[in-house]
Every structure is written in structure tokens, then in C-alpha cells.
Amino acid sequence: MALIEERKTKNGKIKYRVLIRVKGYPTMSATFEKKTDARIWASNNESAMKLGKHIKDAEAKKHTLADLIDRYIATELPRRKSDQEKFKMQLLWWKDKIGAYLLSDITPPLLSKCKEVLGTEESPKPKNGNTTRSNATVNRYMACLSIVLTKAVKEWQWIDENPMFKVTKLKEPRGRVRFLTDDERKNLLDECKKISHELYIVVLIAITTGARYGEIVNLKWQHIDFKNNLFHFLDTKNGDDRGVPIPHIVQEELKAFSKVRSIKSDYIFIRPDGKKLIYFRNQFDDAVENANISDFHFHDLRHTAASYLAMNGAGIRELAEILGHKTMAMVQRYSHLTQKHTAKLMDDMAEKMIRGLV
Helix, strand or coil: CEEEEEEECCCCCEEEEEEECCCCCCCEEEEECCHHHHHHHHHHHHHHHHHCHHHHHHHHHHCEHHHHHHHHHHHCHHHCCCCHHHHHHHHHHHHHHHCCCEHHHCCHHHHHHHHHHHHHCEEEEEECCEEECCHHHHHHHHHHHHHHHHHHHHCCCCCCCCHHHHCCCCCCCCCCCCCCCHHHHHHHHHHHHHHCHHHHHHHHHHHHHCCCHHHHHCCEHHHEECCCCEEEECCCCCCCCEEEECCHHHHHHHHHHHCCCCCCCCECCECCCCCCECCCHHHHHHHHHHCCCCCCCCHHHHHHHHHHHHHCCCCHHHHHHHHCCCCCHHHHHHHHHHHHHHHHHHHHHHHHHHHHHC
16 A cells, blocks of 8 residues: 655655555655645556556666667577578667667657658668668568567566557568579579589579578478478478478489588588588579679579469469468469469360350
């Protein structure tokens, strides 16, 4: 319950100190010049205390955003399945801009202002002549911090709600679909072979199965079922395990590579010392440049696989199953490619149905 004590200062001025004690909770206190203010504060906070809300309020005033980001980087970031460095870079941007703010002061208006700054700052990696960050990139920065704030709400209980939920995302263009032409595909694979046999196999897997970069480089030999011709991608980005058929050409390459594999690790793609996975992104960028291919990233290999599957008869549901999407929304971008195959099926059906009657 709340206790209000009247106290006299050294200069003879009267002040009122409030103590709130509720079983199971730490004591709260505050001092006021007016007894009316003391009573109002006591009433409001005692009620909040009994509801448990004061705990989060107190934590929000105790920790800064920098504290939250540092804890996340130390304890949660190592568990991310992919893009740890990019995620960390984005979090450090937020820490630099508003890390000194208490969590209680991280408000939607403040985050909205940061959104504006993100969109006007010069991009560290300008693309296609644009010197500032794209709307999609700004949204990724916002999503990054939102994940951390949600952790503070649900598990750590440092804040009562996620203020990022009230900040509107920027409008993004329709999902990118960039896939290789026949000549580009041949040139890229040739350049990958020149750089390293491992890079060639990684790109071959990506371009034929649509697997993500993280899924491929984290493959272990026990994840390959040569008997049933299946890759077993475990604990993927959407949290599920999935099996994907191994194309014959990929199976041949892997069987040959297994004969010269490193016995120092179960991972397929490993450095000679057996201690670290090979980082292929820089090698891949070199191969793309050497092949004179413009505006192409590793993830576009996934688009290439999906596009060619769609053009060769795979339906939307089949694409979702192969690519590991839980919803149809992510594969709708390929619907225009499946329409050609659907049109051919309808033409064939009409020919058989109608011409057979004439």
C-alpha cells in the first residue's frame, strides 16, 4: 500500500515523500511539493503496480536502446541463420543515432524521424545510380530494430509495447525477379569454375534447386541422401525442414567432390584447416563481374531457378514447396511465367475436346 510522509527540508520547506510497497514487487518512491500531487501519483502507480505494468515502466527507464542492442548482439545475433553481419551493421546504425535514449523515450515519432534520416543519408553501397537508400532498404533497417524491440517486449519485458508497430513502412516496388539468360548462365558457371570448384558447386546447387545461400553453405554430408536423391535442408529460414530433389548433374558433381572431401569437418564447404566455413559471396561477386553480368546478386540465383521451373511447367504450389515458402504470396511474382504453360495446357485440351468432335 502507499504511504505519504511529510518532510521538512533544511530551509523549512514542506515536501511529501511517497512510498509504495506491494508484496512481490520492489518499493517505489517519489517526492512532491504538493500533497495532492503525491496522492495522485500514489494512486496511479499503486494500481499499475498491482497490474504488473510498473515493472516494465521501471525497466524502460533503467535501460537505454544501446543496452538493448548490445544484449541482443551478444545473446541472440549468433543464433540467426543468415546475414548476421548485415543485421549487426543495421543495429549499430540505430545504436549510433539514438542509442543514448532510454527505452521509455523510444517513441513512434522518434522512430519516424529516423526513418526519414535513413531515406536521405548516402547509401554505403549505391545501386543503379541511386546514392541514397531505397525504400526497401529503409524498411529492412526498421524491421531489424523491430525484431529487437519485440524481444524486449515478449521475453525480457523491458518495455510494454513495440513502438515500431506504429511507424508506417515505405512503399516498395513489386518483388524483384531477375534471372539469367542462357548466355549469362553459361558465362557465370564458366567463371565460377575458374575461381574455385567449390564455388561452382555452390552456384550449381543454387541455380538448379533455388536453395538459399545459408542453406547451401551449411550443408553437411549427412544432409545428402544419395540413395533417394534428396537434399535435407534443416531448420531453414521459415523454421521448417524440407527435402529437395537433387538434379542428376549436381549429384555427379557432389559424388566426385566427396572423394576429395576434407575429413576435418562434416560440412561440405570447409576451409583447408577444417575450422571455418568458406565465405563465397566475394568470390561470387568476382565471377559475376568477370562474366560481364550487370545487376545480379546471389539471391537472384534463387529467382533464376524459380523462373525456369515456372517456364517449364511448375505450378505456384509446386514452386512454394520447392522454395520453402509457407504462403503463396511470395511465389505470386512468378505467376506470369506459369501462365504461358497454363495457356498451352488449355490449348491442348481444347484441341482434343473440340477438334475431336468435328
